[in-house]
Amino acid sequence: LxxxxxxxxxxxxxxxxxxxxxxxxxxxxxxxxxxxxxxxxxxxxxxxxxxxxxxxxxxxxxxxxxxxxxxxxxxxxxxRPDPAIAFAKRDWVVVGSLHNLTSESVFDDALESALRIGLEQSRYVNVLPDLKVRDTITRMQRDPDETEIDRKVGSEVAIRDGARALILPTIAEIGGRVRITAELVDPQTQTTVYSETADGIGKESILPSLDAINSRLRVRLGEALATVSSESLPLEKVATSNLDALRLYSMAIKAQAVGDIVQANIQLRSALRLDPGFGTARIELATNLLPLGERQEVSEQLHLALASADRLTARHTLYAEALLADFSSPRLAVEKWQALTTAYPDMFRAQGAYAYFLWQYANDFQRAIDVARRNISEQNPNTGIGHYLLGTLLLGAEDFPGAIEQFGEAEKLGAKVQNLMLASTHAAMREFGKIENILAAGKIHGGGSRSIEETVARITFAIDAGDWKTLESLMTTINATDRSLDPASAQTLDDLKLALATLFATTEKNQSLDYPPSKARQAEARNDKNYHARSWNAHLLFRAWAAARSGHVEIAKALLAQMGSEVRDPGFPTLNKLLLLTQSLLDFQSGKHEEALARLQSSIDGKELYATHITLMELLLKRGDYPAARDQARWLASHRGRAYAETTAGDMWLPMNVAQSNIALLVDAECSMHLGDAAQAGKAMADFSKHWPERDLPVPLKERVDRLALDIEKLPAPSAVR
Structure with missing residues (x-):
């Protein structure tokens, strides 16, 4: 090749x-x-x-x-990924009716409650309250007592109330073992996404099995395993290992849901006899007793529950501490409710209480409004009351249309209220002709008699409208010695009479007023176990303020000397503010003008009392600082909603505050006259006379009006406006 x-x-x-x-x-x-x-x-x-x-x-x-x-x-x-629901932190689940395939009826209600208690330990998963489920079933035109929360009904409830998942529990006896199963259902498709099962032998295995299922469900829904492990206690501890006690507790919760508090308390007490360490039941009993005024037993039940804190969930521990804080310090109570709402932002019972105490104890309307708005969620079973509270707070913030809108929502949702705040809103707008129909439409929870609050409100409406004849008629019907009145209500009526006397009595009459409370009233306050000591101090401070305002310095000092240490304790902000008012009056009358005025002016922070502006206005008038006094008068006249909604210092202030919102117009005219502003003096005088016609005025006010009219005539006529 x-x-x-x-x-x-x-x-x-x-x-x-x-x-x-x-x-x-x-x-x-x-x-x-x-x-x-x-x-x-x-x-x-x-x-x-x-x-x-x-x-x-x-x-x-x-x-x-x-x-x-x-x-x-x-x-x-x-x-492949497990079937899943788009579940996020703080989403809601509906717990369906237990499917009991055993012959033991004791499981029927007990296991549902145990499942709820276990899930409610989570800060990740929210359980739709039973009361809300019942309300939704009623809106579905079904009987909540007869309707089983099965796959179909539970899915519809979940969709209506914005819940992401439905949990259907089942208990059965298989081969001598007790099997508990919980299916997690997608409400949109009614299909089972996944199920968890736990087996055990005998009744004593039921709660541990439920613990295991609860933990797995929470992890499946996205909660971190470490959180589930660290923040959860066994159901045998936080509930009870006694299934009969747990069943009675479940029956009590159902009785509460239909408003039968008497029966609920009977069943809770029966559960506690079976298991005295059942702390959750004690807290529910204390919650039911609080609106009944049984403060001493409420305190006892809460202390007993907290004594065994290892048998309470973190949520129940914080809740009990918040309830108990009200017995010691208002400021502590506000702080405890804030801590609870921070840890459990969807615990509506806590959100409502926090907003209420911000209003009642801190006089902080704006912050209370923010909290109250979070409370009117569609998942809240008491949304109606939430709307009514928000309406009350908006009244105090001078948002009258917003307040009326919220009261309307409350009525749509069936909230049982006396309509006092709705009537007050229309009164603040000077729509007095609507008040009687609004009050007549009010509902009294439990069918009881009209409250002392309505008596005070009607007197206030008569004053505000300048209806002196109706006021006189109402005052003649007040009987502070009525045996049906509790000491606090009787004292409020006494103080109310004193307030009106200082407003409308002549100088000579003021000299003869009895500023110190009667010995009988003091004895009643000491002997009533449910009469809070700080309420008595608030009454004493009101009388001391009234005495100092009328020039009775020694009487005011004597009343201050009778008061407890709470009035100077920072934990009692309202008492501190009332003491500051009285002390400022006394200092001013002793010649410390600058110090008294500076103290009052520095206390104005948006949470001050309406009476702070009354006191400051009157002292500035005495000082002859007419521009500053007129500014205070205009603040009072323009904050009529605040005058009606502010109750932190007690109901006896209501007629005083509202009356001063009208008298402020007269003060505006007087200050303008002193400043030579004839036009403004005439306008303010006309506004005052429009609301309180001169012919019907009480004598002291009529004399002021007559003097002012003469003084205004002496002023040079305002120049023509081109």
């Missing part, structure tokens, strides 16, 4: 079978690189390479398919 030898290539292509040749033949190829194909001959019907069966093309394809299947199928089963 010569030089071509270097380009020659030899190839072995293996053994081939030829058609018609019995034995395989070895095939070789010799060729020049670049010219010869140098590759195995193609597979054909006449000849094909001899290979094992498993390496033939058709077999290889089948083998590849099988290999892919063997790899893919396990991957699909092991790596």
């Amino acid at each position: 010569g030089e071509a030898l270097e380009k020659v290539r030899w190839r072995t292509h293996g053994r081939y079978r030829f058609r018609g040749v019995p034995d395989p033949v070895a095939v070789f190829e010799v060729g020049e690189e670049g010219l010869a194909p140098l590759k195995a001959p193609p597979w054909s019907s006449k000849a094909h390479r001899e290979v094992p069966f498993w390496r033939r093309p058709a077999t290889v394809v089948i083998e590849a398919v099988l290999l892919v299947a063997l790899i893919a199928v396990p991957l699909v089963f092991f790596l």
Whole structure:
């Protein structure tokens, strides 16, 4: 081959079978690189390479398919995501009715409550309250007492109330073992997303099984396992291992849901006899007793519950501490409710209480409004009351249209209220003709008699409208010695009479007023176990302020000397503010004018009392600082909503505050007269006379009006306006 030898290539292509040749033949190829194909001959019907069966093309394809299947199928089963619901932190679940496949009826209510208590330990998962579920079923035109919360009904409830999931519990006895199953259902499709099961032997295994299921459900819904482990206590501790006690507790909760507090308390006490350490039941009992005025027993029940804090969930511990704080310090109470709402922002019972105490104890309307808005969620079973509270706070913030809108929402939702704050809103707008119909439409919870609050409100409305005849008639019907009145209400009526006397009595009459409370009233306050000591101090401070305001310095000092240490304790902000008012009056009368005025002015922070502006206005008038006094008068006249809504210092201030919102117009006119502003003096005087016509005025006010009219006539006429 010569030089071509270097380009020659030899190839072995293996053994081939030829058609018609019995034995395989070895095939070789010799060729020049670049010219010869140098590759195995193609597979054909006449000849094909001899290979094992498993390496033939058709077999290889089948083998590849099988290999892919063997790899893919396990991957699909092991790596595919579990069916899931788009559940996020603080989303809601509905707990359905227990499907009891055993012969033990004790499980029927007990396990539902145990499941709820376990889930409610979570800060991640929210459980729709039973009362809200009942309300929704009623709106579905079903009987909540007869309707089972099954897959269909529970899904509809969840969709209506914005819940993400439905949990359906089942208990059955299988092969001598007690099996508890909880299915998590997607309400939109009514399909089971997943289920958790736990088995045990005997009744004593039920609560541990529920604990296991609760933990798994919470993890499945997205809560961190570490959080579930660290923040959860066994149900045997936080509930009770006594299933009969747990069943009685469940029955009590159902009785509360229909408003039968008497029956609920009976069942709670029965549960506590079976298990005295059942702290959750004690807290529910204390909650029910609080509106009944049984403060001493409430305190006892809460202390007993907290004495076994290891048997309470973190939520119940904080709740009990917040309730108990009201017995020691208003400021502490506000702080405890704030801590509870921070930890459990969807605990509506806490949100409502926090907003209420910000209003009642801190006089902080704006912050209370922010909290109250969070409380009117669609998941709140008491949304109606939440709307009414928000309306009251908006009244105090001078947002009258917003307040009326919220009161309307409360009425739509069936809130049982006396409509006093709705009537007050229209009164603040001077729409007095609507008040009687509004009060007549009010509902009294429990069907009791009209309250002392309505008596005070009606007197206030009469004063505000300048209806002196109605006021006189109402005052003659007040009987502070009525045996049906509790000491606090009787004292409020006494103080109310004193307030009106200081407002409308002549100078000579003021000298003969009895500013100190009677000995009988003091004895009643000391002997009533439910009469809070700080309420008595608030009454004493009101009388001391009234005495100092009327120039009875020694009487005011004597009243201050009778007061307890609470009035100077920073934990009692309202008492501190009332003391500041009285002390400022006394300092001013002792010649410390600058100090008294500076103290009052520095206390104005948006949470000050309405009476702070009254006191400051009157002292500025005495000082002869007419521009500053007029500013205070205009503040009082423009904050009539605040005058009606502010109750932190007690109901006895209501008629005083509202009356001063009218008298402030007269003060505006007097200050303008002193400043030579005839136009403004005449306008303010006209506004005052429009609301309180001169012919019907009490004598002291009529004398002021007459003097002012003469003084205004002496002023030069205002120049014409081009």
